Amino acid sequence: MKNAHPDRSPLERRAPKLTGERTFRPNYISFAGVYQCNLSCPHCCVPIEWPDRLDIGTALRFLEQAHAVGIDTLGFTGGEPFLYPEFLTALTRRAAELGFKFDKLMTNGVWHTDAAHAEAVLSALRTAGFSGKIGLSVDKFHGMDIAKLAEFCRVTRAVFARDTILSLSYASRAPDKGLEPIKRLAVALDGVVAWSEMLGRYMLVSDDLTMTACWNHLATVERAEDLPGDPWDGTWFQEDYCEGPGQALIVNPKGEVKPCCGFASDLDQLTIGNIHTDSAEQVIAAGRAHPVVGTIFSRGLSAIRDEILARDPNALPGATSNHCYFCWYALTRGLAAGANGGGGKIGAWVGDRPNFSGELIQLGTRTGSA
Ligand code: SF4
Ligand code: SF4
Secondary structure, three states: OOOOEEEEEOOOOOOOOOOOOOOOOOOOEEEEEEOOOOOOOOOOOOOOOOOEEOOOHHHHHHHHHHHOOOOOOOEOOOOOOHEEEEEEHHHHHHHHOOOOEEEEEEEOOOOOOOHHHHHHHHHHHHHHOOEEEEEEEOOOOOOHHHHHHHHHHHHHHHHOOOOOOEEEEEEEEEOOOOOOHHHHHHHHOEEEEEEEOOOOOOEEEEEOEEEEEEEEEEOOOOHHHOOOOOOOOOOOOOOOOOOOOOOEEEOOOOOEEEOOOOOOHHHHHOOOEEOOOOOOOHHHHHHHHHOOHHHHOOOOOHHHHHHHHHHHOOOOOOOOOOOHHHHHHHHOOOOOOOEEEOOOOOOOOEEEOOOOHHHHHHHHOOOOOO
């Protein structure tokens, strides 16, 4: 599950901050302990076939380093995080001791064998100190068992004794599209789905549960490349400096660190370090010095677009309102200055490709004190 994992996307886009220095200054860390998943969704851009698991000791060391440089919020993503529950409880316990705030733990909510299994795993997480939300990815791509998902919701509500413990994420082409599976879940929970003017989003409300529904703009990348519809919809994205899904250290099961949970973040071109070899401080410095990441968080994604179009007005097929689709397109084709092409790992763009200047550039490695 990745942000747009579809479910991997615990963080939503939001308006850019108007004050302060514009630079890469992450305040959020998220770990994906495993790539593996019990589902196989058609839009998934996680390489769920890969068996890598993040070593708990190495992750704890990086968590402590992140705390030391001022990062104060922790989330979890995957793959399906609950396939590696001992990782979740170990990281949660240490984060709670350090005073971290907890964000979302993203799950598909159907990984358990039965209610007793879910209760045991969730109780261990609560005891370890998890005080964030359990984020459920519910959309037509997940093709999940709604009755089992409703069971997970009831067990989670009972274990954490909070009516707001759960939230929902769905990936679609527009916020008012793709809500059908959430409506089916509402029926199974004796609840309703309604629009909240105050929150500006849909909510699922029942006697026991209040869940907000977070929308992710579906990007037709990786496995979803062949989904119908044209991502070049004729409108340019609104610059937001990737404030929502970015300003983060997202650690994948190989230990690679990404600056965001956006759809393109699985590309090697967006790797800014590895927790096996780099400290949190070094990773942040590498992000600032990175030709793409450094630009996005200081001058914006639109600076990358403008540079591409200034060089070649015909370099792009059109305009797109989807930030991460544009990012993925530019990076896989080698259109962004300083980045080579190629990737993602499981899409149709396998292997290195040169960038626009014909140069092959090594990215994602330590940049030392840069
Ligand atoms: S739930 Fe679906 S989208 Fe999320 S990691 Fe599993 S296969 Fe991918
Ligand atoms: S546009 Fe690129 S850098 Fe920004 S969130 Fe999406 S994948 Fe990440």
